[in-house]
Amino acid sequence: xxxxxxxxxxKPGQQTLLQDFGRFGLSHMGIAQGGPxxxxxxxxxxxxxxxxxxxxxxxxxxGQAEFKIEDDCELxxxxxxxxxxxxxxxxxxxxxxxxxxxxxxxxxxPLNGLRSYLAVKEGFIAPQQLGSxxxxxxxxxxxxxxxxxxxAGDELQFSPHSVRKKPVQMSFRCKxxxxxxxxxxxxxxxxxxxxxxxxxxxxxxxxxxxSQFIDRMGYRLCSGKVIPPEKQYLSEGIALGAIQIPPxxxxxxxxxxxxxxxxxxxxxxxARIDLPRLAQAKPGQKVRFVKGDLLGLQEAWCxxxxxxxx
Amino acid sequence: MDIETTIDPVAECSVLIRFEAAPxxxxxxxxxxxxxxxxxxxxxxxxxxxxxxxxxxxxYLPHRISIFEFVPYLERIVTxxxxxxxxxxxxxxxxxxxxxxxxxxxxxxIYYEHGLTLDQIIHxxxxxxxxxxxxxxxxxxxxxxxxxxxxxxxxxxxxRLKVAKGSVGIANHQTAVYPSDSPGGWNIIGNCPIxxxxxxxxxxxxxxxxxxxxxKPIGLEEFLALGGNISKEWQ
Numbered sequence: 059x060x061x062x063x064x065x066x067x068x069k070p071g072q073q074t075l076l077q078d079f080g081r082f083g084l085s086h087m088g089i090a091q092g093g094p095x096x097x098x099x100x101x102x103x104x105x106x107x108x109x110x111x112x113x114x115x116x117x118x119x120x121g122q123a124e125f126k127i128e129d130d131c132e133l134x135x136x137x138x139x140x141x142x143x144x145x146x147x148x149x150x151x152x153x154x155x156x157x158x159x160x161x162x163x164x165x166x167x168p169l170n171g172l173r174s175y176l177a178v179k180e181g182f183i184a185p186q187q188l189g190s191x192x193x194x195x196x197x198x199x200x201x202x203x204x205x206x207x208x209x210a211g212d213e214l215q216f217s218p219h220s221v222r223k224k225p226v227q228m229s230f231r232c233k234x235x236x237x238x239x240x241x242x243x244x245x246x247x248x249x250x251x252x253x254x255x256x257x258x259x260x261x262x263x264x265x266x267x268x269s270q271f272i273d274r275m276g277y278r279l280c281s282g283k284v285i286p287p288e289k290q291y292l293s294e295g296i297a298l299g300a301i302q303i304p305p306x307x308x309x310x311x312x313x314x315x316x317x318x319x320x321x322x323x324x325x326x327x328x329a330r331i332d333l334p335r336l337a338q339a340k341p342g343q344k345v346r347f348v349k350g351d352l353l354g355l356q357e358a359w360c361x362x363x364x365x366x367x368x
Numbered sequence: 369m370d371i372e373t374t375i376d377p378v379a380e381c382s383v384l385i386r387f388e389a390a391p392x393x394x395x396x397x398x399x400x401x402x403x404x405x406x407x408x409x410x411x412x413x414x415x416x417x418x419x420x421x422x423x424x425x426x427x428y429l430p431h432r433i434s435i436f437e438f439v440p441y442l443e444r445i446v447t448x449x450x451x452x453x454x455x456x457x458x459x460x461x462x463x464x465x466x467x468x469x470x471x472x473x474x475x476x477x478i479y480y481e482h483g484l485t486l487d488q489i490i491h492x493x494x495x496x497x498x499x500x501x502x503x504x505x506x507x508x509x510x511x512x513x514x515x516x517x518x519x520x521x522x523x524x525x526x527x528r529l530k531v532a533k534g535s536v537g538i539a540n541h542q543t544a545v546y547p548s549d550s551p552g553g554w555n556i557i558g559n560c561p562i563x564x565x566x567x568x569x570x571x572x573x574x575x576x577x578x579x580x581x582x583x584k585p586i587g588l589e590e591f592l593a594l595g596g597n598i599s600k601e602w603q
Contacts (some may be wrong), residue, residue, distance in 0.1 A: 085416040085427075086403055087565075087573050088507040188567060197507045198548070199567055247378030292391065293502055293511070295418030295425025297382035319420050319504030327379035353435075356380040360431035368429065 062183060062215040063129030067208050071123030071165060074208045076182060076201045079112045079368070081190035085295065085318045092192030092200060093314050095274060095337035096173055098234075099137030101366040103177035106134045106154050106226045111366050113181025114191050116208070118174045121165040125176075127157040128213075132179040132221045136228075138171025138236060138338050153227040171236035171338035183215040194315055236338040242311075243332050243350030244301065248294075248324035252287035253303075260284055261325060266309065266345045268336075274315040276302075277336055279345055283307030286323040293321040299328040301347075311336060329355045331362060371395070373446050375439050381415070382427050383439060385446060391421040391513070393499045393580075397457040399424060400500075400578030402449045406442075413438070419577045420502040421511075461497065461580040464545065464560050466536050467591035468493070471598050472559035473536070478521065479557070489557060490585050492516045493536075497580040498543060508547035508565030508573050512581055515543050527553030532599035534559040536583070561586075561596030 067074070077100065080093025094100030094117055104113050121140035134154040135142050142149045143164050149155050151174075157163060165174060184191035184202055193201035202212060250258070264282035271278040286303040296302070300312045302322040311328055328336060329350050339345070362368075372388040385402075389395055403419040406426065416427040428438060468490045470476050479489050498512035505511075515538055523539040528551065531537070535546045537554025546552060547565035560583075566572060575581060586594070 082415045082427075083407065083417075084572070085418040085425075086407070086503060086576070088504045088509055089567075089572075090507075091416070188572070196550075197567070245377070245379050247376060248384070292421040292423075293504060294384065294420045294423040295382075297379040297425060297427065299379060317504055317506075318418050319502055324378075327382070330380050352377055352380065356430050356435065359380045363429065363431040368431070 061218055063131060063218045064213045064215050065131070065163075065178070066126040066128055067210055067212040067214065068124040068126055068162075069122065069210060070208045070212075071118060072120035074119070074123055075117045075193040076114055076184055076208065076214075077117050077192050078114045078190055079192070080314065081188055081192050081194070081199065084188055088318050089188065089197055089199070090194045090315045090318065091298070092190065092194040092197075094175060095313050096137050096175070096334040098334040098362075099173070100175045102152060102228055102232075103134045103136040103175040104181070105366060106136070106152075106228060107132060107177055107179045109177060109179065109181055111368060113177065114184050115175050115177035115182065116214075118165055118176060119172060121167050121174070123165045125163040127159060127161045127163060129218065130156070130158050130221050131216065132156050132219065133163075134177045134226075135174055137174045139169040140174040141166035141169055142174065150225065150227065152233055154222070154225050156221045156223060168340070172340060173338060178216045179219045180217050183217065196315060234335060234338075236335060237343070240332075240335055240339055240343060240345045242336060242345060242347050243329040243355060244326050244347050245329060245350050245352050245355060246326040248300070248326060249287060249291065250325050252289060252323065253284070253325065254287075257284050261309075262347055262349065268339045268341050268343045268345060269308070270341045272341065274313055276310045276312045276316055277339070278308055278310045280308050284309060284325075289323070291321045291323060293319040296320050296324070297327050299330065299333050301325045301328060313337065330359045331355065371450055373450070375442050375446070377435060378425070381430055382425060383435075383442065385424040385426070385442065387422045389422060391501055393459070394453070394457065395422060396499050396501050397459060397578040398449060398453055400576055402446060403577060405445065405449070420504070459499075459578065459580045460576070461582070462574050463582045463584050464562060465586045465590065465594060466494065466558040466560050466583045467586050467588065467596055468558035469588070472532070472596075473557040475555035476557050478555060479519070484518065489519065492519050493543070493557065494583040494585050497582050500575050500577050500579045500581060501542075503573070503577065506546075506548060506550050507567070509544055510575055510581070512543045514541045521555045523553040524555065527551050530601060531556060532559065532597070532601070534561060534596065536560055559591070559596060561591050561594035563595075
């Protein structure tokens with residue numbers, strides 16, 4: 059057994075999940091991709107530490123979590139501002155920081171956004187199931203024990219490393235403000251041609267609200283409706299970010315833990331570069347959709363993908 | 369086989385192949401073959417291949433291959449596959465044991481009300497081969513068709529919060545085995561004691577799209593010997 063260092067979970071908060079970039083190549087068996095809902099923040103947390111994109115990190119949702127540092131280490135946080143503190147002293151978000159043995163790392167209530175990503179230099183060490191440690195509770199896969207979220211007393215392991223004293227931060231220009239009104243670009247597709255012009259117009263002109271029903275499978279919107287076509291569809295593969303219109307008319311945007319296939323009418327998908335903002339949105343936040351241009355959005359996504367080596 | 373197909377982007381990283389034909393055993397077979405081929409050939413570009421009744425969704429990496437190369441590539445693969453479809457495709461097949469009994473099949477009662485006996489239900493359900501048309505809903509949940517007309521029942525108006533692992537259900541013309549405990553609205557007539565979804569061993573599932581599945585009726589003793597459980601938690 060090689061030497062490993064640990065961070066201990068004292069309180070997991072609402073939900074803390076170990077995630078790598080995701081579990082791919084298994085959707086034909088109904089297995090979800092999992093992985094970070096805000097892949098932009100997750101990627102930055104790893105990138106600031108010089109880690110590869112697939113290094114396991116923690117997704118801490120809604121804060122109220124506490125960890126005990128059991129060995130000196132270099133960490134990074136990025137994403138929602140959950141009021142992170144080290145021994146009571148605030149830590150800069152979108153930055154690396156060093157932590158010493160015995161220190162307490164706490165996350166409070168969200169000040170901006172919902173989810174924070176905590177990465178450690180070289181990543182947490184976790185067993186792989188079907189090629190990934192991404193936690194998908196429903197599939198009983200990932201994490202440190204078969205799909206379970208982290209709980210009090212769990213020990214997260216990592217390789218001992220030398221700790222840089224000077225923090226690495228990201229340019230302020232790249233830091234999103236998650237509380238702004240969301241304007242989500244849409245790549246149209248799927249059953250869009252079956253929707254009436256009137257309903258499409260309603261889709262783009264209404265202001266929706268993020269409902270209480272939000273989880274890693276999907277975000278249901280409310281305070282606006284779109285009437286779906288009066289047609290039955292056979293279930294088909296659901297892409298990340300798909301905008302599904304169930305009979306109730308309230309759109310659901312589907313995320314990483316979504317069902318792999320489904321039969322509700324879909325208008326297309328939210329742009330990949332806009333999805334992280336929705337993943338950080340809170341109930342009550344306003345959402346508008348605008349028609350996007352596939353090739354332009356694809357180019358923007360490719361720049362990002364190349365930057366982070368996806 | 370003469371089937372019109374379309375290939376359209378549905379997201380920056382996803383394209384959808386649609387086969388303009390009603391679902392059939394043959395279509396499922398060819399969709400299964402094309403999906404397998406794509407998964408084996410395109411590792412560097414393709415992240416996921418999600419086949420269903422008459423579609424295949426492909427998630428790919430547009431920074432590794434441009435959509436202007438990828439779509440024509442897929443068109444060639446699909447055209448070739450359809451051209452070389454055998455008259456009588458060789459279907460993979462498996463047999464799954466099922467214990468048909470009210471203790472594990474709380475909705476048998478509905479069929480009794482319709483005048484069917486347990487023996488008739490067992491015979492109607494286990495005397496034909498079904499084809500896997502799609503896998504989804506939960507990991508390893510296979511949609512099998514087609515159920516005999518006399519057994520077809522709509523799914524329940526309000527789904528159960530928990531359907532026991534192994535439950536064999538019917539909804540309209542389809543039947544399925546629940547691979548793990550989950551919520552569900554299908555009409556439950558029995559239980560299959562074999563683990564369907566085994567994420568820690570290979571293969572993870574005993575079937576793929578296009579596989580033919582038959583059910584073999586078993587008695588209580590065999591059911592228990594194979595690891596079957598009688599759930600007391602039906603709501």
